[in-house]
Amino acid sequence: MTNTTIADEIKSQHRGGWFILISLGIHLLIVGAMWQFEFLGVTKLDTQPMEEQPLREIAIERLKEKKERQRTQQLPEEHVQKLVKEEEKHSVRDMVKMVQELQEQNQELEEIRETKLKEITEEPREAVLDRIRQKTNELMKRAVEINKYKKDKTSNEFRQQAVKMNTTARMMVADEQDPRAEERDEWIKNQTQEFKDMANAVLEDKDAKRDEKRHAEELLEMSNALDEDLKSLEGQDQNSNIQQAQQMLADAPQPTEQMSPEQLAQMPPEDLYDRAKALEEKADQTFTDIKTAELSQQQNATLQEARQNLSHTPPQRPEMGKQLAEQKDTLKTREDLKTFRKQLQDTVKKVDEMKVATADKVSQAQGMTKLSKALGNQSPQQQYRARAMMNKFASGSQANVDMSSIMRQMAMGMATSTSAGMGDHRETEGGAGTYSDPDDIAPKNIKGINIPSSKVMAQALPGQKFSKDSARHGWLYLDTWYIIGPWENHGKLDHRDIFPPELSIDFDAEYLGKKQTRGPDKGQPMKLKWQFTQSGRIQVVPPNERSNAVYYAYTEVHFDQNTDMLLAVASDDSSKLWINDLVVWDDKTHSDWRIGEGSRKVFFKKGYNKLLLRLENRGSETEFSVLICPPTFK
Amino acid sequence: MRLKLDTDEDEEISMGPLIDCVFLLLIFFLVATMLKKDDYDIDINPPISESAVKMPPRDDVLVIGIDNEGGFYWQGNATTLNQLHDRLRDVAASQPDRSIRLDVDQQTPFHRVVEVMNACQFRGLKDVGIRTYDKHYNSR
Numbered sequence: 001m002t003n004t005t006i007a008d009e010i011k012s013q014h015r016g017g018w019f020i021l022i023s024l025g026i027h028l029l030i031v032g033a034m035w036q037f038e039f040l041g042v043t044k045l046d047t048q049p050m051e052e053q054p055l056r057e058i059a060i061e062r063l064k065e066k067k068e069r070q071r072t073q074q075l076p077e078e079h080v081q082k083l084v085k086e087e088e089k090h091s092v093r094d095m096v097k098m099v100q101e102l103q104e105q106n107q108e109l110e111e112i113r114e115t116k117l118k119e120i121t122e123e124p125r126e127a128v129l130d131r132i133r134q135k136t137n138e139l140m141k142r143a144v145e146i147n148k149y150k151k152d153k154t155s156n157e158f159r160q161q162a163v164k165m166n167t168t169a170r171m172m173v174a175d176e177q178d179p180r181a182e183e184r185d186e187w188i189k190n191q192t193q194e195f196k197d198m199a200n201a202v203l204e205d206k207d208a209k210r211d212e213k214r215h216a217e218e219l220l221e222m223s224n225a226l227d228e229d230l231k232s233l234e235g236q237d238q239n240s241n242i243q244q245a246q247q248m249l250a251d252a253p254q255p256t257e258q259m260s261p262e263q264l265a266q267m268p269p270e271d272l273y274d275r276a277k278a279l280e281e282k283a284d285q286t287f288t289d290i291k292t293a294e295l296s297q298q299q300n301a302t303l304q305e306a307r308q309n310l311s312h313t314p315p316q317r318p319e320m321g322k323q324l325a326e327q328k329d330t331l332k333t334r335e336d337l338k339t340f341r342k343q344l345q346d347t348v349k350k351v352d353e354m355k356v357a358t359a360d361k362v363s364q365a366q367g368m369t370k371l372s373k374a375l376g377n378q379s380p381q382q383q384y385r386a387r388a389m390m391n392k393f394a395s396g397s398q399a400n401v402d403m404s405s406i407m408r409q410m411a412m413g414m415a416t417s418t419s420a421g422m423g424d425h426r427e428t429e430g431g432a433g434t435y436s437d438p439d440d441i442a443p444k445n446i447k448g449i450n451i452p453s454s455k456v457m458a459q460a461l462p463g464q465k466f467s468k469d470s471a472r473h474g475w476l477y478l479d480t481w482y483i484i485g486p487w488e489n490h491g492k493l494d495h496r497d498i499f500p501p502e503l504s505i506d507f508d509a510e511y512l513g514k515k516q517t518r519g520p521d522k523g524q525p526m527k528l529k530w531q532f533t534q535s536g537r538i539q540v541v542p543p544n545e546r547s548n549a550v551y552y553a554y555t556e557v558h559f560d561q562n563t564d565m566l567l568a569v570a571s572d573d574s575s576k577l578w579i580n581d582l583v584v585w586d587d588k589t590h591s592d593w594r595i596g597e598g599s600r601k602v603f604f605k606k607g608y609n610k611l612l613l614r615l616e617n618r619g620s621e622t623e624f625s626v627l628i629c630p631p632t633f634k
Numbered sequence: 635m636r637l638k639l640d641t642d643e644d645e646e647i648s649m650g651p652l653i654d655c656v657f658l659l660l661i662f663f664l665v666a667t668m669l670k671k672d673d674y675d676i677d678i679n680p681p682i683s684e685s686a687v688k689m690p691p692r693d694d695v696l697v698i699g700i701d702n703e704g705g706f707y708w709q710g711n712a713t714t715l716n717q718l719h720d721r722l723r724d725v726a727a728s729q730p731d732r733s734i735r736l737d738v739d740q741q742t743p744f745h746r747v748v749e750v751m752n753a754c755q756f757r758g759l760k761d762v763g764i765r766t767y768d769k770h771y772n773s774r
Contacts, residue, residue: 019651023658030662349712356716464756480752507715530715532749558756608723 367581485551674710
């Protein structure tokens with residue numbers, strides 16, 4: 001207990017007064033700072049500019065000078081190190097997640113690559129026979145074409161021999177146990193050798209004309225390609241395609257090292273960037289192998305031929321890791337730190353781009369395995385027949401085809417039962433062979449489909465989202481697309497050359513396309529980027545229309561539930577359409593646009609569905625249309 | 635006269651002014667923090683509209699910017715078209731009712747605006763508005 005005197009009380013009151021004074025002073029300081037200098041940059045009050053504010057201007061000028069001094073002022077090394085570490089910490093945290101995803105994506109791609117190549121190693125004899133039939137057919141067509149305008153003895157002999165070879169090829173037997181198989185294999189081999197001898201004789205003949213030699217050379221090259229497949233008839237161990245697939249499996253790159261987040265977090269941002277770059281390159285290489293295997297299966301070509309048809313550009317990324325490391329060593333001022341921070345942000349952004357691009361590749365590669373999964377329990381022969389049948393039914397020669405069952409099967413990811421075969425292969429006069437009606441899931445022709453063009457033209461509405469309860473019924477056309485092109489097709493509509501959009505949909509990528517034919521850049525390749533297009537009518541016209549060109553159009557459609565739909569594709573000239581990475585339409589004919597060119601009954605899964613269309617043009621004008629309609633609509 | 639003082643009373647410092655001061659500072663910082671809004675602005679000259687409706691600033695609005703060269707921005711940071719589509723898909727899946735503000739320049743190619751609006755509409759993001767020139771805001 002203490003005694004309080006009047007003096008003490010007065011002293012205490014005085015002390016309270018000081019506190020009031022101090023607090024008032026602080027308030028004044030804060031209000032003044034807020035009003036004049038937008039204190040600490042925390043707030044911005046409504047300061048309408050006054051006509052005369054010399055003091056304010058001077059203050060702002062001084063602030064600017066101060067900031068400029070700070071910007072160029074050299075900072076102590078320790079301070080710089082601390083700030084750099086702080087900045088790097090945030091970037092590393094983001095990059096670690098991305099690099100980890102890239103590692104996982106690589107692992108997934110490696111597994112898919114192995115699966116796809118293993119499928120090739122199980123290639124049945126039927127695949128080789130179909131390749132031989134395809135090549136003898138092409139050889140015969142070319143020999144007939146030459147003989148049409150060159151009616152001399154030599155070209156006539158070439159034509160006769162090629163027709164003979166084609167007939168033998170059609171008579172070849174798939175079953176190796178059949179006694180006719182060996183005999184007919186011998187026939188085709190001998191006939192091919194005779195054809196090659198004839199071509200060599202023309203080439204060695206000194207009296208042969210120049211164009212005769214040119215044609216002989218061309219035919220010899222085609223028969224040499226055929227020869228490669230004939231060797232494969234000796235058995236699976238002699239099949240060059242299988243050997244190449246086995247070689248690719250043996251040469252597989254080392255599995256991607258899965259570094260833990262803790263290990264990755266120890267790495268500086270420049271090393272993380274370099275690792276991400278290496279991972280993206282590796283993923284791209286693996287994906288190219290997967291795509292090559294897929295193409296080989298789709299086109300029934302050898303791996304070597306499929307690779308030649310693939311137009312592939314590896315990802316080009318700047319050496320940002322190196323730049324970042326160099327920049328880090330020279331940091332001295334605030335300005336340097338600001339630039340470093342920007343560079344760090346750009347680096348993180350680039351790694352994010354790599355992750356997004358690779359994720360797209362993984363999604364595509366997964367799409368390529370869907371058919372294999374759907375046919376999981378089938379034998380290699382049955383799988384091959386199913387694929388051949390899919391390709392055959394997708395082709396434009398079949399006007400109306402129901403593909404919904406196999407698409408549903410693929411979307412659901414279920415394998416068919418072993419008891420349900422995909423149909424029997426039987427020889428026909430058609431060359432590549434046809435297949436009898438298989439089980440429930442196989443594509444089949446549908447009859448009674450008639451697209452009333454005038455009615456559709458008058459009533460079709462644009463759309464991208466489809467709901468069962470929607471008030472819009474009947475035909476709907478897809479009006480919104482991202483389109484890219486033109487690439488060169490040299491007047492061929494065979495869809496053989498593969499361009500980047502078939503490998504991955506990257507809206508930010510820039511490609512080199514067809515060469516300019518006029519203007520100051522004549523002879524230079526055109527720079528191509530995806531362009532957003534919305535058409536006001538059923539037909540969609542690509543930008544930069546050129547003759548002898550290839551375009552790609554990409555869009556997505558949304559369904560609120562799993563739905564079967566009728567799909568009508570039409571194009572000037574030819575087109576190919578993928579729905580969720582499955583070819584549903586492949587028309588290689590040179591034709592004008594006609595709304596009822598053909599239709600498919602297809603399956604759209606609930607949610608978003610991807611559509612990629614390849615458009616080929618030979619003449620000057622080109623356009624395409626894609627319409628959908630519920631199959632029950634009359 | 636002799637004053638009688640209560641000697642039992644404890645001697646105390648008056649805390650009232652100090653508490654006043656502390657509370658005032660607290661209120662100031664609270665208000666100052668609330669005043670700070672993330673505006674995600676990019677360097678554009680927005681279009682002028684006489685009929686635009688004034689909306690109070692909101693922190694939960696998603697800002698997509700398109701500069702005069704057609705470059706895309708997500709919440710004030712430059713982004714790519716691939717990333718924009720991916721992010722819109724994510725937002726549509728997690729917050730379908732999220733409000734979106736488009737910040738576009740007067741010189742932005744119109745097809746770019748249509749492209750983004752179409753992407754939002756396709757993904758089911760319906761609350762999309764366009765920021766227009768505001769004398770009060772843009773003269774800062």
